[in-house]
Amino acid sequence: MSVEPWASPQDQAAAEHTRSKISPAAQEQEQPDKLCLESFWSEVETIRQGCGEADLDPTRRDSRQSEEGEQEEQWLADAGLSTLISEDSEDVDKAVLLSTLTRTQAEAVQRRLDSYTLSRRKKNKLPPRDVRDIFSSPIAQALLPESQNSKDLPQNSMASVAKMPFSAVTPEHQRAAPKEEFLITDIAYCEQAVIFIKQANFPLNNIPYRKEDGTLPRVICPKCRLGVTRIQDLSLADMKKVRQLALIDMTALCDLLELEVKRHKTGKRKIAESPLFGVPLATLLETDQKIKPITSIPLFLHTLLSFLEKKGVDSEGILRVPGSQSRIKLLQQNLEANFYKGRFNWDEVSPNDAAALLKKFIRELPDPLLTAEYLNTFSAVRDITELRQKLHMLNLLILLLPEPNRSTLKALLEFLSKVVNREKKNRMNLWAVATIMAPNLFLHKAVPSRLTDGAEKGQAEKAADVMRLLIRYQDLLWTVPNFLMSQVRRLNENSNRRYQFKNLLRKIQPDSREKTEKNSEPRRTIKIQVGDLVNGTMEFQLNINCRTSDLLAQFYRQFLRSPENGKGKMRRNGSVGYPDCALYEVGGNIGEHCLDTETHLLDLYNSNPGGEWVIKTKPNGGRGQ
Incomplete structure (x- = not known):
C-alpha cells in the first residue's frame, strides 16, 4: 500500500488551518451558538407542524409490529442470503455466498439466522440449516480464504492498523482532538473495530461523549495501487453486490458498537397530486428522465440548486433567515403550474424564499431522503464516540442508499459545502449550516425519532455533528472501500467456480x-x-x-x-x-x-x-x- 494520501482540496485547506494555533475565542466560534440552536428548534417546530397537516394512512404498519422473524427474513433477503433459509438451495450455492465473509461478518449473519430460527421454531416450523454447518463443509473450507478470518488477517495489514496512532486505545480524558486521522479501507470495518476493542479492552461506545472543539481533522486515506473506486465507477450488478456486503459489514459493526437500530418499513402514504412536492424521488426521476435521460436528480431540484448557487450562496444568513410563508405558498403553486411548461420566472424569487423551498422539498418527500430503513441508523451515528467509526458507518450507509436518494443527497451536500466555503460573505459556517439542515434530514413524519429527547442542546449538537460530517467528508464517503472491492471480486470468482468439479480438467491449464x-x-x-x-x-x-x-x-x-x-x-x-x-x-x-x-x-x-x-x-x- 502506498502511503501517499488521497485528500480533497478541503482536506488540504483544513490541514493548513489546524497546523496553526487556534485561540479559545476562535474555537468557541466553531460551536453551535445560541442563534444556531434557536434555528435548529425552529426547524423542528416547522417539521412538527407539517406532520400535523399530513397524517399517516391508518393502514400503515410500523416495523415494530411486524411478525416475529419478519425483520430477520427481510435482512437476509437484502443481504443476498435468502437462500440460507430456502429448502431447495444447494450447499454449493450457500458456500459461494458465504465464502467471501470475514469471521465477524459471518457471526453477524449467524445471529440473524439464530433469531429467525427461534421465531420459526415458535411456530412449529423446521429451522433452516445452521450456517456453521455450511462453513464446516469441505466445499466452504476450500472456498474460504484463510485471510478472511479475523485471526488470520495479513500481518502487514494488521501491523498497519496496530501501529497507527488510533485514538480508540487511549482513555477519553487523556487525549485531545487529533489534527489528522487515518482511514484504512483495506480491512473490513467490523474487523478493525474488533482490533480496537481488543487493544483498548473496553467497548468503544461506553466512553462518555467528547464535545468536539469545533475543528474537524484532515482525514488521510492511504492510496491503494488499484486506485480509488467511486460509487459511479461500478456497474449496477457490481453495486448490488457492494450493497449486500455493505449491509452485512454495517450490521456487524452495529453489533460490536452495541447500537440498537431498527429498520422501519416504508409506510403506506397518500401520494400528493402535486407534480413537484410530496412526490417520491423515483417517480420524479422517471418523469424527468423522459425529458432529460441522463439526469440523476429531479430537474426541479437541479434548477433550484443552480439558482441558489448563483444568487444565494453570498446572501447573508442563507438557510437561516426564513422566507415569507405566504410568498412560499404562492411560489409553490406557481412552480407546480408552470415549471414543466417552462414559464416559471426565477428572477422573481428571493434567495431566502428559494432556500425555504429547498428545505420544504426535502421535508415533504413521502419517504425520508435517508430512507425509512436507514434513517434511525444514520441518527445513531451521533452516539458513536470515535470519528473513525462514525466515518466507517456513514460510508456503509451511503452505499446502502438507493441510487435516486444517494444522488439527491450528494447534490444537496455539494451545495451546502459551497455555502460553507462562502462563510466570509454569508456568515454561515459549517456548524451553522449543519445545525439548521440536520432536522430536515433526520426528522420525518414517517419514522419515529428520538432526536428531540433528552438534553436539548446536547441532542442538537449531536445531530448537527453527523450533518457536518456528511458535508465535510462527502468525497470520502462516496467511495467504495478497498475491502468491499476485494470481496466483490472474490464473490465473482467463487461464483464462476460453482461447477469447478465438473470442469476441473478444463480449468487446470488456464490457471x-x-x-x-x-x-x-x-x-x-x-x-x-x-x-x-x-x-x-x-x-x-x-x-x-x-x-x-x-x-x-x-x-x-x-x-x-x-x-x-x-x-x-x-x-x-x-x-x-x-x-x-x-x-x-x-x-x-x-x-x-x-x-x-x-x-x-x-x-x-x-x-x-x-x-x-x-x-x-x-x-x-x-x-x-
Missing part, C-alpha cells in the same frame, strides 16, 4: 498459465470504443510503474491528436476539443469498472488477468454524481 504470467511485464491489447470517432485496438506494454493516465496519454497521442488521425472538434473560440475518455475493466472477476487515473496497471492485471480493458467515452457526470 497454470495465469501463474506464470504474474509479475511479468506483458503486453495488453486494449479495445477502443469511442463512439463514432475511433474503434479498434491498441497495444500497451505494462511495467511496474505504468498507470491508467499513461495508457490514456498514449491513446490520445496515437489516435486523437496525431496529424494523421486527428479527431478533435473545433470550438467556437478556435480551440480543439477532444472527447473525455476513460479506461474500463470489463469481465473476469468484475462486471464493469471505470478505472481511476492513478491505478497501477500491472497490479490490476495481476488482480484480474481474465478481464478486458476497454477505452470508452465517459458518461456525462452531472450534479450528484
